[in-house]
Amino acid sequence: xxxxxxxxxxxxxxxxxxxxxxxxxxxxxxxxxxxxxxxxxxxxxxxxxxxxxxxxxxxxxxxxxxxxxxxxxxxxxxxxxxxxxxxxxxxxxxxxxxxxxxxxxxxxxxxxxxxxxxxxxxxxxxxxxxxxxxxxxxxxxxxxxxxxxxxxxxxxxxxxxxxxxxxxxxxxxxxxxxxxxxxxxxxxxxxxxxxxxxxxxxxxxxxxxxxxxxxxxxxxxxxxxxxxxxxxxxxxxxxxxxxxxxxxxxxxxxxxxxxxxxxxxxxxxxxxxxxxxxxxxxxxxxxxxxxxxxxxxxxxxxxxxxxxxxxxxxxxxxxxxxxxxxxxxxxx
Amino acid sequence: xxxxxxxxxxxxxxxxxxxxxxxxxxxxxxxxxxxxxxxxxxxxxxxxxxxxxxxxxxxxxxxxxxxxxxxxxxxxxxxxxxxxxxxxxxxxxxxxxxxxxxxxxxxxxxxxxxxxxxxxxxxxxxxxxxxxxxxxxxxxxxxxxxxxxxxxxxxxxxxxxxxxxxxxxxxxxxxxxxxxxxxxxxxxxxxxxxxxxxxxxxxxxxxxxxxxxxxxxxxxxxxxxxxxxxxxxxxxxxxxxxxxxxxxxxxxxxxxxxxxxxxxxxxxxxxxxxxxxxxxxxxxxxxxxxxxxxxxxxxxxxxxxxxxxxxxxxxxxxxxxxxxxxxxxx
Numbered sequence: 001x002x003x004x005x006x007x008x009x010x011x012x013x014x015x016x017x018x019x020x021x022x023x024x025x026x027x028x029x030x031x032x033x034x035x036x037x038x039x040x041x042x043x044x045x046x047x048x049x050x051x052x053x054x055x056x057x058x059x060x061x062x063x064x065x066x067x068x069x070x071x072x073x074x075x076x077x078x079x080x081x082x083x084x085x086x087x088x089x090x091x092x093x094x095x096x097x098x099x100x101x102x103x104x105x106x107x108x109x110x111x112x113x114x115x116x117x118x119x120x121x122x123x124x125x126x127x128x129x130x131x132x133x134x135x136x137x138x139x140x141x142x143x144x145x146x147x148x149x150x151x152x153x154x155x156x157x158x159x160x161x162x163x164x165x166x167x168x169x170x171x172x173x174x175x176x177x178x179x180x181x182x183x184x185x186x187x188x189x190x191x192x193x194x195x196x197x198x199x200x201x202x203x204x205x206x207x208x209x210x211x212x213x214x215x216x217x218x219x220x221x222x223x224x225x226x227x228x229x230x231x232x233x234x235x236x237x238x239x240x241x242x243x244x245x246x247x248x249x250x251x252x253x254x255x256x257x258x259x260x261x262x263x264x265x266x267x268x269x270x271x272x273x274x275x276x277x278x279x280x281x282x283x284x285x286x287x288x289x290x291x292x293x294x295x296x297x298x299x300x301x302x303x304x305x306x307x308x309x310x311x312x313x314x315x316x317x318x319x320x321x322x323x324x325x326x327x328x329x330x331x332x
Numbered sequence: 333x334x335x336x337x338x339x340x341x342x343x344x345x346x347x348x349x350x351x352x353x354x355x356x357x358x359x360x361x362x363x364x365x366x367x368x369x370x371x372x373x374x375x376x377x378x379x380x381x382x383x384x385x386x387x388x389x390x391x392x393x394x395x396x397x398x399x400x401x402x403x404x405x406x407x408x409x410x411x412x413x414x415x416x417x418x419x420x421x422x423x424x425x426x427x428x429x430x431x432x433x434x435x436x437x438x439x440x441x442x443x444x445x446x447x448x449x450x451x452x453x454x455x456x457x458x459x460x461x462x463x464x465x466x467x468x469x470x471x472x473x474x475x476x477x478x479x480x481x482x483x484x485x486x487x488x489x490x491x492x493x494x495x496x497x498x499x500x501x502x503x504x505x506x507x508x509x510x511x512x513x514x515x516x517x518x519x520x521x522x523x524x525x526x527x528x529x530x531x532x533x534x535x536x537x538x539x540x541x542x543x544x545x546x547x548x549x550x551x552x553x554x555x556x557x558x559x560x561x562x563x564x565x566x567x568x569x570x571x572x573x574x575x576x577x578x579x580x581x582x583x584x585x586x587x588x589x590x591x592x593x594x595x596x597x598x599x600x601x602x603x604x605x606x607x608x609x610x611x612x613x614x615x616x617x618x619x620x621x622x623x624x625x626x627x628x629x630x631x632x633x634x635x636x637x638x639x640x641x642x643x644x645x646x647x648x649x650x651x652x653x654x655x656x657x658x659x660x661x662x
């Protein structure tokens with residue numbers, strides 16, 4: 001091997017390593033962010049509701065890693081992970097969760113409504129399945145404006161039984177819209193097992209509309225990224241919509257206050273947390289591939305913890321909006 | 333000035349705005365080749381093509397949701413909801429999404445979308461194709477609501493609706509599409525929140541919306557014969573509402589009747605009556621009278637349906653009752 005080839009190979013290897021270390025960092029950022037949300041909430045510093053994304057990090061990060069900054073996403077009530085994966089900063093996220101002025105929505109949206117249009121995030125949504133129309137409309141808009149943007153609609157398995165989803169999937173299929181429907185199947189819609197609410201194979205539903213669908217291990221970020229990438233590339237080049245079923249699990253309750261969780265077995269939770277932690281799965285792969293060692297991963301964690309801690313401090317110190325702002329932004 | 337029908341005026345506003353702004357698209361059921369069931373959009377697809385006049389499946393929630401997403405990302409969709417009754421199917425998209433996106437995002441996102449839909453009974457279409465549900469959307473902060481009564485107002489208000497950066501629900505009385513009137517040529521814009529006095533008078537103010545303006549005008553003619561001078565005020569938009577013009581009229585006449593084709597209870601008439609009572613109480617010689625559709629599902633049989641809607645005679649009778657004793661004491 002001559003030196004030029006080896007150099008190129010090394011550069012490609014470095015790019016590969018940096019890519020996955022970045023993915024690891026982002027997943028860890030979501031994990032640690034959410035742990036702090038939990039603490040802020042239980043410490044009485046965060047009003048409202050907190051639906052944690054812990055355990056599902058590989059879905060948001062794997063999918064968003066396949067997107068450009070100008071691509072669109074729509075998110076859900078469990079949306080912190082999507083926002084961070086698409087590029088939101090932790091300080092303004094925390095500020096919004098606390099209802100503070102520098103928050104992404106100047107304190108008017110809160111946990112369930114964070115929007116960050118600069119990063120293509122058209123907003124989280126408090127209505128289960130409610131954003132399916134918005135994502136599909138963004139895809140129609142991209143097509144009409146002849147950009148090559150794509151839109152991703154994140155939703156949980158609970159939204160599989162909302163009619164709106166099928167209305168807009170039908171239109172996306174008819175009009176070959178660049179939209180990917182990403183189902184985060186975390187097994188429980190609020191407090192009810194999906195087997196009690198959802199008949200048949202979810203993938204049969206897009207299949208009936210002629211929408212290409214795939215199923216992936218939602219705890220394996222590399223698999224999610226590869227599958228999402230295929231759908232994104234097809235959509236970007238005029239191939240129409242896709243549907244990706246990501247099998248994942250909500251490590252915590254429906255929201256922070258869902259403590260006892262009588263609807264599921266402790267052994268089931270412990271099994272997922274022990275064996276199927278997406279952050280640990282990627283960390284193990286990085287070590288196995290010699291792309292990072294324990295010290296390297298610990299260094300990343302230190303940096304992420306410092307970033308999150310600074311974000312919390314920023315939000316705690318930030319001012320609340322002036323009460324007079326209550327009537328601003330009702331109309332454009 | 334040239335005359336055209338209400339339906340033609342709607343079509344002209346859309347065509348002019350679509351020529352002016354390539355972001356304006358029409359999306360709805362049977363809007364392209366069919367030009368809608370009311371034929372209002374006939375021919376637009378020939379000029380603008382199926383990419384901008386988009387026939388959709390029968391999926392009101394989906395159509396509206398797609399409109400919201402397109403509006404948030406650079407388009408200016410005009411969503412067609414064939415019958416106002418069907419807006420119930422799209423309510424989450426209108427009320428929880430379109431109306432709130434701007435506020436919830438702290439002002440960063442906008443939804444410049446128009447939902448065109450219909451109201452009005454007496455088409456013998458029974459309970460699910462005849463309602464006037466404009467009070468529902470008027471209740472929701474974040475939405476604007478327009479309901480023109482004349483061809484000229486239809487053109488001017490629809491142009492404004494399309495150019496507005498907020499979601500606007502635009503109501504057309506399906507019984508008015510053939511009504512003719514003068515319509516200005518070329519660009520014609522009527523600002524929202526400006527009521528129009530359709531007939532000047534001194535004894536009683538009749539506030540009337542949409543096709544009820546014609547009922548009020550006919551009542552005014554009947555009243556004139558009885559020596560009562562009625563002023564007919566058309567708010568033209570329910571939000572924003574031109575309270576100043578309503579109040580000024582009542583300050584002059586001292587009496588007010590509000591006529592609207594929505595259900596009476598908790599309806600538009602109640603809101604406008606309350607505004608007048610609040611802001612012109614000292615000028616009122618009598619309580620504000622409300623006349624709306626009967627609080628029943630709209631029946632099919634013509635003899636029953638005709639009993640449910642306000643008529644010129646019912647409005648004139650109410651005005652006479654309001655003015656009678658006071659007139660006698662003068």
